[in-house]
Amino acid sequence: QVQLVESGGGLVQAGGSLRLSCAASGRTSSRYTMGWFRQAPGKEREFVAAMTWNSGGTSYADSAKGRFTISGDDAKNTVYLQMNSLKPEDTAVYYCAANGKLYRSSSEGEYDYWGQGTQVTVSS
Numbered sequence: 001q002v003q004l005v006e007s008g009g010g011l012v013q014a015g016g017s018l019r020l021s022c023a024a025s026g027r028t029s030s031r032y033t034m035g036w037f038r039q040a041p042g043k044e045r046e047f048v049a050a051m052t053w054n055s056g057g058t059s060y061a062d063s064a065k066g067r068f069t070i071s072g073d074d075a076k077n078t079v080y081l082q083m084n085s086l087k088p089e090d091t092a093v094y095y096c097a098a099n100g101k102l103y104r105s106s107s108e109g110e111y112d113y114w115g116q117g118t119q120v121t122v123s124s
Contacts, residue, residue, distance in 0.1 A: 002026035002113040004096045009118030012086055016122070020081040022096030022115060030112065031098035034079040036070060037108055038092035038120075045095070047106035049081060059104040063089075086122045093117040 008020040024031055035050035049070040051058045058070050069082040079096065097111035105111070 002030045002098050004098060004113055004115035006094065006096045006115040006118040009094060009120045011121045011123065014086060014088055014122055014124050016086050017084045018086065018120060020094055020118060022079040024077045024098060030100040033099050033101050033104055034072065035097045035111055036081045036094060037097060038094045040092040045108055050104040052102060052104055054102065057104065059106065088122045088124045091120060091122050093119050
């Protein structure tokens, strides 16, 4: 089993920054790949970014490229999502996810474990 706990959400003005954290615990082999997803009110959950611990490789949704950075601290078992130049359309609940695969996926169906989510609200 894997447990994921997100933190760092909040209210920020457009153009501001936030850093989300996802503290992971449990079986290491079940969380080789870590992802961030988000779900805005009335919309489906969508992929934001993913990384694999073994290679450090990363993937981003087009909406996140150039503004968001996913990174990990192996010693702390924590994955981060640094979000800069935030826009009102980034407002959503952000979820951390994990799976035991060695490739990054943008499909939520490929992830086995999910955190409870953290709210990000960007005001205009």
